[in-house]
Amino acid sequence: MSFDINKLIRDNIRKLVPYSSARDEFTGRADIFLDANENSLGSPLPGKYNRYPDPHQWKIKQKIAEIKGVPTQNIFIGNGSDECIDILYRGFCNPGKDNVIICPPTYGMYEVSAAINDVEIRRAGLLDDFQLDLVHLENLVDSNTKLIWICSPNNPTANSFNRHDIETVLNNFDGIVVIDEAYINFSRQKSFISELTEYPNLVVMHTLSKAWGLAALRLGMAFASEDIIAVFNKIKPPYNIGQATQDLVLQALENVAEVNQFIRELVQSREELASSLKNVSVVEKIFPSDANFLLVKVNDAKAIYNYLLTKAIVVRDRSRVELCEGCLRITVGTKEENEQLIDTLKTFETS
Numbered sequence: 001m002s003f004d005i006n007k008l009i010r011d012n013i014r015k016l017v018p019y020s021s022a023r024d025e026f027t028g029r030a031d032i033f034l035d036a037n038e039n040s041l042g043s044p045l046p047g048k049y050n051r052y053p054d055p056h057q058w059k060i061k062q063k064i065a066e067i068k069g070v071p072t073q074n075i076f077i078g079n080g081s082d083e084c085i086d087i088l089y090r091g092f093c094n095p096g097k098d099n100v101i102i103c104p105p106t107y108g109m110y111e112v113s114a115a116i117n118d119v120e121i122r123r124a125g126l127l128d129d130f131q132l133d134l135v136h137l138e139n140l141v142d143s144n145t146k147l148i149w150i151c152s153p154n155n156p157t158a159n160s161f162n163r164h165d166i167e168t169v170l171n172n173f174d175g176i177v178v179i180d181e182a183y184i185n186f187s188r189q190k191s192f193i194s195e196l197t198e199y200p201n202l203v204v205m206h207t208l209s210k211a212w213g214l215a216a217l218r219l220g221m222a223f224a225s226e227d228i229i230a231v232f233n234k235i236k237p238p239y240n241i242g243q244a245t246q247d248l249v250l251q252a253l254e255n256v257a258e259v260n261q262f263i264r265e266l267v268q269s270r271e272e273l274a275s276s277l278k279n280v281s282v283v284e285k286i287f288p289s290d291a292n293f294l295l296v297k298v299n300d301a302k303a304i305y306n307y308l309l310t311k312a313i314v315v316r317d318r319s320r321v322e323l324c325e326g327c328l329r330i331t332v333g334t335k336e337e338n339e340q341l342i343d344t345l346k347t348f349e350t351s
């Protein structure tokens with residue numbers, strides 16, 4: 001493998017002089033801020049919010065560096081993982097020319113973001129056991145392949161990929177391998193975040209939307225080499241994370257113990273939900289899960305989905321997705337919600 005980031009970055013991005021915000025140009029101490037055309041009088045909100053936020057989110061990065069064991073200069077903070085996904089396309093993929101590889105069935109945004117950026121998607125579908133098809137994947141790579149998307153644990157199949165297979169991709173691909181670990185906290189597998197120094201072509205994505213329970217705040221993270229993080233920083237809007245989100249996230253990051261407790265409870269509930277579902281006659285198969293949801297094959301997905309809706313329970317119908325035929329994707333709820341789901345499914349059996 002010969003990884004050369006300069007061959008991967010789009011020319012226009014390499015040449016780009018990024019926007020320099022007022023808060024970028026000023027360092028040091030000041031009492032009077034007349035540099036950013038803010039409203040000096042205040043705002044209608046307590047806590048003010050009349051000043052632009054830190055464009056680099058240093059306080060959050062310092063806290064995340066401690067929690068994840070990664071230096072701050074290897075961290076990018078995005079407006080959800082979805083912003084990280086979009087920036088990877090804009091930084092590395094020439095519209096109408098380059099291509100990327102996804103391993104379906106997988107998270108839908110890799111494909112939507114590719115379409116928005118006019119980038120060709122190539123599909124190396126998973127094998128029947130939901131593992132990576134390395135032979136197919138290798139055959140799809142050409143000199144215009146810039147990114148390979150690996151979602152592990154994978155949405156919607158819920159499993160993690162074999163570590164050795166992911167390492168094979170990392171060792172043999174000259175482009176960027178993105179490992180989306182949105183569900184890693186629920187997994188038996190170790191994060192690839194500790195491998196950043198091994199692989200210059202690795203980007204790992206995490207999010208606060210799942211185990212951390214902060215989906216509404218919109219905070220995603222990308223971890224990578226300083227060279228790759230520099231590309232992210234060049235492209236992002238100057239103030240991509242608002243002050244309210246920064247304040248609340250900083251507060252939340254003090255509570256690692258509470259999040260660890262959520263994780264223990266959700267993993268235990270996942271196992272309880274899986275064993276309860278085994279006793280429901282419409283359920284044909286429950287796939288092993290390394291995430292906070294279960295992929296469940298049922299005897300009539302459409303009818304059961306609609307029946308649950310009439311009882312005000314919404315799950316995700318994945319029955320028309322390749323390899324997930326006949327399946328519903330069910331997020332692990334609270335104990336009460338899970339019980340209600342099981343009771344309702346049992347009433348469908350007899351209805």
Ligand SMILES: Cc1ncc(COP(=O)(O)O)c(C=O)c1O
Pocket residue numbers: 079080081082083107151154155180182183206207208209215218219220
């Ligand atoms: C695999 C995967 N990655 C990323 C996301 C989105 O993360 P965020 O809320 O940080 O944009 C999701 C959301 O469902 C997901 O399933």
